[in-house]
Amino acid sequence: MVCHKCDVTLCINPDHLFVGTAKDNMQDMISKGRAAPQDGSNNGASKIDRRQAQQIMGMIQMGMNNTEIAEHFPLTHSQISSIRLGKSWKEAAYEIGFCHEAANDETTPVSKQTLLDRHLK
Numbered sequence: 001m002v003c004h005k006c007d008v009t010l011c012i013n014p015d016h017l018f019v020g021t022a023k024d025n026m027q028d029m030i031s032k033g034r035a036a037p038q039d040g041s042n043n044g045a046s047k048i049d050r051r052q053a054q055q056i057m058g059m060i061q062m063g064m065n066n067t068e069i070a071e072h073f074p075l076t077h078s079q080i081s082s083i084r085l086g087k088s089w090k091e092a093a094y095e096i097g098f099c100h101e102a103a104n105d106e107t108t109p110v111s112k113q114t115l116l117d118r119h120l121k
């Protein structure tokens with residue numbers, strides 16, 4: 001039985017979990033939660049499942065920022081931003097009626113120069 005120190009029921013951060021009985025249970029859950037390859041070939045959205053994506057949307061609606069939310073999931077704050085802006089998990093968002101924020105929000109401080117640099121590399 002895995003218990004959470006935080007209130008995020010689908011949290012996979014091992015630092016936020018403590019084991020009620022068997023240590024193996026926690027490691028099993030963590031390995032499942034991180035089943036996706038970590039080699040960077042994924043866009044990040046596939047590292048979580050639909051329920052986790054929808055919980056993230058709920059946390060966004062509660063006013064948590066990207067960095068706070070990213071603590072609980074195997075995603076970076078910029079990947080949380082993609083969910084916030086509707087670039088990831090669109091269908092999951094429609095299911096729960098989650099409204100995306102405008103793409104010019106301050107949560108994506110990507111300058112034109114940064115975008116240019118990425119294309120040049």
Ligand SMILES: [Zn+2]
Pocket residue numbers: 006007008011012013016071072
């Ligand atoms: Zn947590």
